Amino acid sequence: MTYVLSDALDRVDREAVWRLLSTEAYWGRWRSREDVERQLDGAWRVVGAYVEPTGELVGFARAVSDAVAFAYLADVIVDPAHRGAGLGRRIVATMIDEGPGADFRWTLFTGDAHGLYRQYGFTAPDETAMVRPGRQG
Template sequence: MTYVLSDATERLDRDVVWRFLSTEAYWGRWRSRADVEKQIDGAWRVVGAYVESTGEMVGFARAVSDGVGFAYLADVFVDAAHRGAGLGHRIVATMIDDGPGADFRWVLFTGDAHGLYRQHGFADPDSTAMVRPARLG
């Protein structure tokens, strides 16, 4: 199958994003639809992955950034039926290497995809990093 990646916000299928994040994403099911919409609207950049022949959206990532030197990668996913073809790698590469943030310091949080992100230069934090956990309840 052939996939096309795009950073056009208007092309996103927000229903697909909401469905995945509200049912399958272990990292953020606490969010409401309004929260997810607000995060998409406020994103510095988004990347969607689409089946070329049908236009169906099957993958997504968003980033928050200061637009100068720092970015946070979030909500990366590939629909289960489309995994195993390297699409996750393509989404991450498109977001962090093939766009305006290629020279930025990138951060992310993941509980299960360390291997994927290490292949794109992510590493365990050094002594300059600190994290304040969320107060969500």
């Protein structure tokens, strides 16, 4: 199968993103559809993975950033039917290494994909990092 990655926000199938995040993402199921829409609208950058030639969205990530030096990677997800093809790695590489944030300091939260993110230089925070947990959990 052939996949194409794109950072065009207007190409994102919002229904597909909602379906993936509301059914497959353990980290944010508390979000409403309206929350996800606001997050898409406010994203600094998105990366979608699309099946060619149909254009079906089967992977996604978004980032928020100050557009100068810092970015937060969020909602990296691949449809279960398309896992195992390296899409997660391609999405992360496209987002953090192949775009306008390649020189940024990146951060993220994950409960299960530490091995993936270590491949891209993510490590445990040092003594300069602090986190205030959200009230949603």
